[in-house]
Amino acid sequence: MGYTAAVAGASGYAGGELLRILNGHPDIDIGTVTAGGSAGSALGQHQPHLTPLADRVIAETTARNLAQHDIVFLALPQGQSAALAEELDGDTLVVDCGADFRLSNPQEWETYYGTPHAGTWPYGLPELPGARAQLGDTRRIAVPGCHVTAVTLALFPGLAEGILEPEDIVAVGVTGTSGAGKSPKPHLLGSETMGSAAPYGVGGTHRHNPEIRQNLTTAAGQPVSLSFTPVLAPMPRGILATCTARFRPEATPSQLRSAYQRHYSDESFVHLLPEGTWPATAMTVGANTAAVQVTVDTSAERAVAVAALDNLTKGTAGAAVQSANLALGLPETTGLPAVGVAP
Numbered sequence: 469m470g471y472t473a474a475v476a477g478a479s480g481y482a483g484g485e486l487l488r489i490l491n492g493h494p495d496i497d498i499g500t501v502t503a504g505g506s507a508g509s510a511l512g513q514h515q516p517h518l519t520p521l522a523d524r525v526i527a528e529t530t531a532r533n534l535a536q537h538d539i540v541f542l543a544l545p546q547g548q549s550a551a552l553a554e555e556l557d558g559d560t561l562v563v564d565c566g567a568d569f570r571l572s573n574p575q576e577w578e579t580y581y582g583t584p585h586a587g588t589w590p591y592g593l594p595e596l597p598g599a600r601a602q603l604g605d606t607r608r609i610a611v612p613g614c615h616v617t618a619v620t621l622a623l624f625p626g627l628a629e630g631i632l633e634p635e636d637i638v639a640v641g642v643t644g645t646s647g648a649g650k651s652p653k654p655h656l657l658g659s660e661t662m663g664s665a666a667p668y669g670v671g672g673t674h675r676h677n678p679e680i681r682q683n684l685t686t687a688a689g690q691p692v693s694l695s696f697t698p699v700l701a702p703m704p705r706g707i708l709a710t711c712t713a714r715f716r717p718e719a720t721p722s723q724l725r726s727a728y729q730r731h732y733s734d735e736s737f738v739h740l741l742p743e744g745t746w747p748a749t750a751m752t753v754g755a756n757t758a759a760v761q762v763t764v765d766t767s768a769e770r771a772v773a774v775a776a777l778d779n780l781t782k783g784t785a786g787a788a789v790q791s792a793n794l795a796l797g798l799p800e801t802t803g804l805p806a807v808g809v810a811p
């Protein structure tokens with residue numbers, strides 16, 4: 469059965485990646501594309517690589533323009549989704565790439581986002597235990613943040629199997645510039661960004677902290693303590709999450725690797741690399757995949773878990789389509805790139 473999808477935020481990075489993936493999806497046709505100030509212009513002016521869609525005219529982002537589709541993908545700045553979703557029919561599958569509906573704790577939301585909590589939708593990270601059952605029975609999906617997906621996939625198996633300690637987890641997320649969106653930002657101007665890497669959201673202030681803690685607490689079955697530092701690097705795409713956690717004394721390195729093999733050996737989009745090879749963002753460009761590796765630093769009695777992914781693909785748009793496939797009863801991998809572009 470064919471489905472039609474509207475994409476809100478079509479002129480942006482996440483919206484553009486959604487359209488690139490949907491353009492090749494065998495069961496989903498692209499319907500209305502909408503945005504903000506660029507409404508009325510041709511899509512090709514904003515997404516020149518989307519040549520098959522170049523003549524599509526961008527419509528205003530209104531519930532009326534988004535209705536009458538089987539699926540609505542929202543790739544808008546946070547805070548825009550709640551009002552729109554309210555006006556969309558309950559049978560319409562709404563998949564939000566923004567943050568509005570990811571957190572289950574209203575207090576955490578208000579602390580980090582400073583606005584009223586809009587609610588909580590089923591979470592678009594199918595690789596989490598129990599997620600597929602939820603995603604297979606919903607018409608509302610909240611897609612994770614890109615750093616969050618990388619850190620979660622890096623640490624989940626070790627915490628879930630009680631091999632890693634839930635206290636004193638440290639994660640550094642190196643991200644490409646497209647993570648900040650297309651709208652020009654002073655800290656992303658070419659000469660300031662080229663050839664330089666810089667931390668931001670330092671000291672636990674980044675808004676992905678509560679979302680990462682939420683996922684790792686689920687894994688560990690108890691609250692975790694986390695220090696997360698994002699780092700902006702001069703590359704267009706990619707997230708490299710390098711995470712460390714204390715290693716339970718009675719556990720062994722082979723138990724740790726076996727835990728990751730158990731969690732990921734049947735996953736189409738999460739690849740535990742052969743021992744001795746390490747994730748690099750270049751392995752995942754344009755793919756809905758995450759490359760993962762884990763080892764033990766015996767001198768520090770800590771495990772080191774690393775995940776690399778493309779922030780626009782597995783980090784948002786690919787995860788959105790993967791989750792939508794599940795909600796529509798389609799094979800989860802339908803229409804999704806499983807191998808990156810290199811070099």
Ligand SMILES: NC(=O)C1=CN([C@@H]2O[C@H](COP(=O)(O)OP(=O)(O)OC[C@H]3O[C@@H](n4cnc5c(N)ncnc54)[C@H](OP(=O)(O)O)[C@@H]3O)[C@@H](O)[C@H]2O)C=CC1
Pocket residue numbers: 476477478479480481482483502503504505506507529542543544545546548565566567612613614646647648649650651779780783784
């Ligand atoms: N970039 C990434 O790696 C990731 C992004 N996300 C989330 O995805 C969402 C989109 O991000 P991204 O694509 O990077 O952002 P961009 O800035 O690249 O694109 C934003 C899009 O939203 C549209 N827009 C902005 N304001 C309005 C408005 N008031 N009404 C209607 N449309 C509006 C813009 O249209 P116009 O150009 O016409 O103004 C544009 O199409 C955000 O919530 C972001 O947090 C999540 C994970 C990863």
Ligand SMILES: CC(=O)N[C@@H](CCC(=O)OP(=O)(O)O)C(=O)O
Pocket residue numbers: 546565566567612613614615643644645646647648649698700
């Ligand atoms: C480089 C950069 O700025 N990246 C963004 C992550 C984009 C993202 O995941 O956005 P939401 O969680 O808001 O959906 C950031 O760190 O805030």
